[in-house]
Each structure stands twice: as structure tokens, then as C-alpha cells.
Amino acid sequence: MMMTKEQILQWLEQFADAIAQNKEYLTQLDAAIGDADHGINMDRGFQKVASQLPKLAEQDISSVLKTVSITLISSVGGASGPLYGTFFLRASTAVAGKQELSNEDLASLLQAGLDGVLQRGKAQLGDKTMIDALSPAVTAFTQAIGQGKTTSEAIQQATAAAEQGMQATIPMLAKKGRASYLGDRSIDHQDPGATSVYLMLKSLSEVLGMTSD
Amino acid sequence: MSSSLTDRYALPITSLKATLSEVTTMKKLINQPEDFVRESLIGMAKAHSDLLKVQFEPTFVYRADAPVQGKVALISGGGSGHEPLHAGFVGRGMLDAACPGEVFTSPTPDQMLAAAKQVDGGAGILYIVKNYSGDVMNFEMATELARAEDLRVLSILIDDDVAVKDSLYTQGRRGVGTTVLAEKICGAAAEKGYDLADIADLCRRVNLNGRSMGVALTSCTVPAIMKPTFELDADEIEMGIGIHGEPGRERMTIKSADEITEMLAMSIFEDIVYTRTVREWDESKGGFVDVQLTNPEWEKGDRLLAFVNGMGGTPLAELYIVYRQLADLCAQQGWQIVRNLIGSYITSLDMQGCSITLLRLDDEMIRLWDAPVKTASWRWGS
Numbered sequence: 001m002m003m004t005k006e007q008i009l010q011w012l013e014q015f016a017d018a019i020a021q022n023k024e025y026l027t028q029l030d031a032a033i034g035d036a037d038h039g040i041n042m043d044r045g046f047q048k049v050a051s052q053l054p055k056l057a058e059q060d061i062s063s064v065l066k067t068v069s070i071t072l073i074s075s076v077g078g079a080s081g082p083l084y085g086t087f088f089l090r091a092s093t094a095v096a097g098k099q100e101l102s103n104e105d106l107a108s109l110l111q112a113g114l115d116g117v118l119q120r121g122k123a124q125l126g127d128k129t130m131i132d133a134l135s136p137a138v139t140a141f142t143q144a145i146g147q148g149k150t151t152s153e154a155i156q157q158a159t160a161a162a163e164q165g166m167q168a169t170i171p172m173l174a175k176k177g178r179a180s181y182l183g184d185r186s187i188d189h190q191d192p193g194a195t196s197v198y199l200m201l202k203s204l205s206e207v208l209g210m211t212s213d
Numbered sequence: 214m215s216s217s218l219t220d221r222y223a224l225p226i227t228s229l230k231a232t233l234s235e236v237t238t239m240k241k242l243i244n245q246p247e248d249f250v251r252e253s254l255i256g257m258a259k260a261h262s263d264l265l266k267v268q269f270e271p272t273f274v275y276r277a278d279a280p281v282q283g284k285v286a287l288i289s290g291g292g293s294g295h296e297p298l299h300a301g302f303v304g305r306g307m308l309d310a311a312c313p314g315e316v317f318t319s320p321t322p323d324q325m326l327a328a329a330k331q332v333d334g335g336a337g338i339l340y341i342v343k344n345y346s347g348d349v350m351n352f353e354m355a356t357e358l359a360r361a362e363d364l365r366v367l368s369i370l371i372d373d374d375v376a377v378k379d380s381l382y383t384q385g386r387r388g389v390g391t392t393v394l395a396e397k398i399c400g401a402a403a404e405k406g407y408d409l410a411d412i413a414d415l416c417r418r419v420n421l422n423g424r425s426m427g428v429a430l431t432s433c434t435v436p437a438i439m440k441p442t443f444e445l446d447a448d449e450i451e452m453g454i455g456i457h458g459e460p461g462r463e464r465m466t467i468k469s470a471d472e473i474t475e476m477l478a479m480s481i482f483e484d485i486v487y488t489r490t491v492r493e494w495d496e497s498k499g500g501f502v503d504v505q506l507t508n509p510e511w512e513k514g515d516r517l518l519a520f521v522n523g524m525g526g527t528p529l530a531e532l533y534i535v536y537r538q539l540a541d542l543c544a545q546q547g548w549q550i551v552r553n554l555i556g557s558y559i560t561s562l563d564m565q566g567c568s569i570t571l572l573r574l575d576d577e578m579i580r581l582w583d584a585p586v587k588t589a590s591w592r593w594g595s
Contacts, residue, residue: 027438035317035457036435036442044315073354074271077292077318078347082354120350122384176384177346181377181455183462 001151003101005061007207009053012068014203016046022199029192033179038080038192045076045084060099065092065109079177080193083117083130090116103145103154110138110158121176128172128179128186130193137162137201152208159201166194239434239441239563246437250293250313257300261589264304271321273328274300275310280334285403285412286310288328289341289396291348292317294435295456298393298559301590307400308588309334316435316562317457319347325355329364337409340368341395341416343388345457349492353501356494367409369416370491371395373423373570375484376453376462385489387455390522390570391423393558394582397591401584419578421508426453426480427568428473431526433458433561452476454568456524456561470531474538477569482546486510511573513547518572518582523557526565532556535567543571552582558591 019026019042026039048071056064065088073085094112095105114134123129140161144154167190174186177193243249254274258267267274273290280286289299290312299311310328314320329338338359342352352368359366371388399416407415429451432441435458442458445451450473453462468476488507495502521536523529532555543550551574559568574582585594 031438031442036438037315037318040437041315041318074321074323077314077321077351079319079350081319081321081347082350121346178455178457180384181387181462 001103003106003151003208005064005099008061008064008101009056010207010210011204012046012064013050013053014207015200016050018199018203019043019046019196022195026192026196029190029195032189033174033182033186034192035178037078038196041076041078041080042084042196045072045081048075060097061101062092062096062098065089065095068092079121080196083121083193086116086120087113087134103151106151106155107138107142107145110141114138123176126172127176128169128174128191128194129176130191130197132169132172132191133162133165133194133197133201136165137197152205155201155205155208159198159205162194162198162201166190166198169194238439241434241436241439243436246439249436250315253293253296254300254313257589264587264589265300268327268331271312271324271327273310273312273320273324273331274303275328275331276303276305276308278305279309279332281309281332282334283336283406284309284334285336285407285409286329286332286334286338287341287396287400287403287412288312288325288332288338289392290314290320290325290328290352291343291345292319292457294433294562295559297557297590299396302393302396302400302588304586304588304592306404306584306586306588306594307396307591309403316437319345319351322351322355322358325352326358326362329355329359329366330362333364337365337367339399339403339409339412339416340366341392341399342368342370343392344370344372344385344491345387345455346384348388353492356501360494360499365409365496367413367494367496369395369413369420369493371420371423372489372491373420373425374455375424375426375480375487376455385491386487389427389456390425390520390559390568391420391572393522394423394518394520394554394570394572395419397586398578398581400586401581404584405581415577415581417506419572421506422573423570424481424484424508424572425568425570426477427455427522427524427566428452428477429454429458429524429561429564429566430467431563431565433525433564435562450566453480454524454561454564454566456559456568458561458564470534471538474535474569475542477535477567478539478542481569481571482542484508509573511548515548516551516574516579517543517548518552518554518574518578519543519550520554520558520570520572522554522559522568522570524564524566524568525557525560526563527557527567529556532567535569539569552579 069088169191373391
């Protein structure tokens with residue numbers, strides 16, 4: 001199955017909705033170990049993204065993702081702005097010229113996004129950051145399509161991996177970001193960045209689940 | 214904690230606790246939370262139209278007479294909520310521009326780039342960046358964007374907070390009080406005609422000689438949330454806080470002003486030589502490179518600037534009580550306080566508490582410290 005541009009736009013809209021609905025929750029998670037602004041910042045950025053989606057209907061997938069990136073970089077601030085901005089910027093570069101995405105295209109989109117976040121944030125797996133949800137998700141997706149799974153099945157497995165990765169941040173000691181300044185007291189709290197990544201994957205699997213493969 | 218102190222606090226604590234648990238929303242002079250930063254900046258521009266101008270979309274505050282031709286431009290920025298830092302320090306002898314983000318959220322690269330273009334006087338631009346991951350990433354992107362547009366930009370990281378000890382497990386120390394001192398000293402240097410590389414060296418030197426430690430007596434309240442960011446019981450304090458209401462290193466029962474001052478000061482005195490790797494722009498390589506930096510040790514007889522900073526909700530009288538004890542402790546260590554600064558300069562909204570910054574001075578820094586400054590929130594000299 002190919003992922004269409006319409007589905008990309010739906011995904012972004014769905015993600016913006018998910019952020020809006022979970023704004024308080026993300027902020028609560030951030031208040032425990034950070035500075036209580038993850039939900040507010042992400043919502044500010046993705047409301048801007050959502051408002052631009054109608055205008056993007058005529059553009060190709062790469063340009064849509066690039067616009068998302070620039071919107072996030074210039075409206076979110078904090079650490080999430082450059083991290084999510086870089087994710088979408090690299091994702092856009094990975095699918096240049098594509099009108100629709102094969103499983104392999106989607107895999108390279110996710111991988112390029114992950115690589116960008118790794119590079120920008122200089123975090124590794126296990127640092128209690130968004131990487132802990134994103135990295136297992138990308139691995140799960142790539143494995144699933146290698147096993148001949150459909151896009152929808154593969155993204156569902158990626159979402160499950162992101163959810164597990166998100167939950168796995170709870171016992172971790174934070175090593176990056178403001179949470180790292182807490183030391184041991186960062187333990188027993190779920191990472192807000194990993195949580196928003198899970199919402200991103202969940203939104204994608206909802207959009208892809210709407211169509212039958 | 215001494216038992217006499219417990220007794221002294223016993224009554225008010227009981228009654229305060231009962232009241233506090235009922236308070237979920239704080240009182241603020243705001244209209245809409247989302248207008249907090251914008252309306253504050255508009256008011257600032259109206260109040261100080263002779264000194265500064267404000268631009269929106271993207272947002273930055275800049276000197277009314279910018280660009281000053283031939284002068285290196287100093288730009289700093291960070292989340293709002295730390296006033297007067299940074300916008301209050303825009304003016305002659307300090308910053309050319311400040312980029313305010315949302316409350317406790319770093320500004321975005323387009324703000325920093327637009328500010329750089331506005332104030333560039335042809336001698337280059339220095340970004341002074343507090344070491345917080347959001348600020349670092351956004352200023353790095355801004356530096357790359359500015360360089361791509363042929364603007365000569367360098368950036369120096371401030372990481373002076375001794376509360377964060379173990380550099381192996383964190384991304385290093387936070388940038389706090391020394392930022393204020395670096396902006397004053399480097400601002401004076403720019404005014405005197407130093408070139409960009411010299412100001413960057415000076416800024417790095419100020420950072421390496423500055424050490425800070427803070428304490429919170431209460432949490433702050435972010436306008437968009439209207440609830441305290443963290444919960445402290447009425448008899449608790451948080452040692453080793455940053456400037457965003459992020460909890461500190463250790464929570465403990467409240468102590469006397471002298472005991473708290475001693476704990477803050479001792480954390481600074483006992484600070485071991487600190488080595489870390491930071492990323493700085495290398496002009497010859499045209500990109501960011503890792504640079505290893507080490508704080509020099511202090512010796513008896515060294516001259517210090519002692520900065521007692523209020524976090525926003527603590528009266529000046531209490532800061533003087535802290536300074537009184539700090540001055541004695543420094544004298545016991547064999548250091549001379551030759552300059553001081555007491556007041557609320559780098560705050561955390563309405564948080565009660567304070568931070569101490571000690572900066573080891575040399576002759577050049579003293580001269581630049583004494584140089585005239587005229588900004589909305591800080592002025593001396595002619």
C-alpha cells in the first residue's frame with residue numbers, strides 16, 4: 001500500500017488534535033521533571049501547523065513536511081521546537097519529489113527524522129528523552145516491513161514499540177534536558193517528549209488504520 | 214535544623230499549610246495568559262521609548278539607536294519570566310538586542326536572526342547563551358542561519374551553576390547569574406570598541422570565573438498554568454534551583470538566612486575545578502567545534518564581585534541580610550569583595566528565594582564593570 005499526501009495531511013491534523021487534547025497531560029508530565037511547558041509549546045506549534053494544512057493541499061509531500069518543520073522551528077521554542085523541527089526537516093529531505101510513499105519511503109522518512117533528532121539533541125537511547133520512544137518505533141517499523149507486513153500493520157507495531165519505549169522512560173535517570181538537573185529525582189516519571197512521540201505514532205496508525213490494506 | 218527554629222516556625226506553618234492546600238490558583242496582573250509576553254513588551258517600549266524599540270513577528274527588543282556602526286553587537290535571549298533579564302538590559306553599555314521567548318521557553322532561531330540583522334553594525338555579533346538545552350539548540354540554529362547569510366556571529370555559552378556537579382551525567386551546568394555580569398562587562402567592552410574575537414574571549418573568561426548557586430523558598434507560578442510549578446510545603450526549601458521553577462537538587466526544611474547563605478556560599482567555595490566540553494563556532498573551520506574549557510582555581514587574595522540576586526518574590530531587605538553573611542564568609546576565605554550587585558536581576562517570575570554569584574575579577578573586568586550603562590533596568594555613570 002502507498003501512503004498518500006492526503007493521509008500525510010490527515011496525520012498532521014490528527015497529531016495536532018492529539019496534542020491539543022493532551023496538552024494538560026503533557027504539561028503535567030513536564031511539571032514533574034522539567035518546567036511545565038511541553039504541552040503548551042507543542043500545542044502552540046501544532047495549532048499553527050493545523051491552520052496551514054488547508055493551504056498545503058497543492059504541494060508535494062516533501063514541501064508539506066518542510067513547511068511543518070519551519071512552522072515548528074519558528075513557533076515552538078524550547079527544546080521541542082528544534083527537535084521536532086529537525087525531525088520534519090529531515091523527513092522532508094528523505095522523501096523529496098515523492099507524491100506518495102511506499103513502505104520503504106515511509107521507513108526512510110522515519111529513519112531520517114530520527115537521525116536528525118539524534119544529531120540535534122545529542123541524546124542516546126536510554127537518556128530519558130523522545131529518542132526512547134522514537135528509536136524503537138523506527139526499528140519496529142523497519143522490521144515489520146522487512147517481514148512483509150502492510151503499512152498499517154507495520155505502523156501499529158511501531159506505535160506499540162513507541163508506547164513501550166514511552167513507558168520504559170518511567171524508571172530511567174534523565175541525562176539530557178532540564179530533567180537531568182534533578183538527578184535521581186527524575187526517576188519514576190514518564191518523559192513528556194517520549195509521550196508526544198507516542199502520540200505522533202498513534203495518530204499515524206489511526207490515519208492508516210482508517211483504510212483497509 | 215535547630216529545635217529553636219522549628220519552634221519559632223511551628224505556628225505559622227500549621228496555619229499556612231491549611232490555607233495553601235486550598236489555594237490552587239494564584240493572583241496575577243494579567244489579561245490573557247497568551248498575551249503576557251506581548252503586552253509586557255508593549256508596556257516596556259512605551260515606558261522606555263528613548264532607549265529601546267520592540268518588534269513583533271518575530272519578537273525582539275533592540276536599542277533605539279541600533280545599529281551602532283563599527284560596534285560589535287551583543288544579543289542575548291531566553292525564555293520570558295526572568296525580567297529584567299534580558300530586555301531590561303538593552304541599551305548603551307550592555308545589549309544591542311534581546312530575544313524574549315514565551316514564559317520559560319527559549320526563543321526561536323528566526324527571532325535571533327532577525328535581531329542580528331537589525332543591530333549588526335558591521336563589526337560582528339556575539340550571542341550570549343545560557344546553557345539550557347532549548348536555548349543552546351535554538352541559538353545554534355540561529356548561528357548557522359546567520360552564517361549562511363554572511364553575518365559574522367560568534368556565540369558563548371554561560372554555564373556557571375555549581376548545583377549541577379556531575380558533568381558526566383548531565384549536559385553540564387546551567388547558565389544563571391553570571392549571564393547578567395557577562396552582559397554588563399562585555400557590553401562595556403563592545404562600547405569601548407573591542408573587536409568580536411576579543412569580546413568572545415572576554416565573555417568566556419567571565420564565565421569561567423563566575424560561579425552561582427540558588428535556593429527557592431516557594432515555587433513560581435507560570436501565567437498559562439496559574440498553579441505553582443512544584444509544590445513546596447510551607448516549611449520546605451529547595452536548594453540548587455535553576456531559574457525556571459524546575460526543581461533543584463535537594464529539598465530540605467527551612468533554615469535561618471545565615472544558614473541558607475552559608476550553604477549557598479559553601480557550595481560555591483567547595484566547587485572543584487570544573488572541566489567540560491562546549492560547542493563554539495570556529496571561524497576558520499566555518500562550523501561548530503567542540504572546545505574543552507576548565508574553570509581556574511581561586512586563590513587567597515583574589516578580588517571578587519559578589520552578586521546577591523532575588524528570584525522575583527523576595528524583598529531587597531532579605532537580600533541584604535544574605536549579603537551581610539556572604540561578605541563575612543568571603544572575608545574568612547581570604548577573598549576581597551571589591552564590587553557588589555544586590556537586587557533582582559535574573560528572576561523566576563514570582564518565586565521567593567535568591568541566588569549567589571561570585572565572579573573573580575581582574576583589572577580589565579573591574580574597569581569594564583565600572584563603565585557607564587544606560588538601560589531600562591540598570592544605569593550608572595554618565
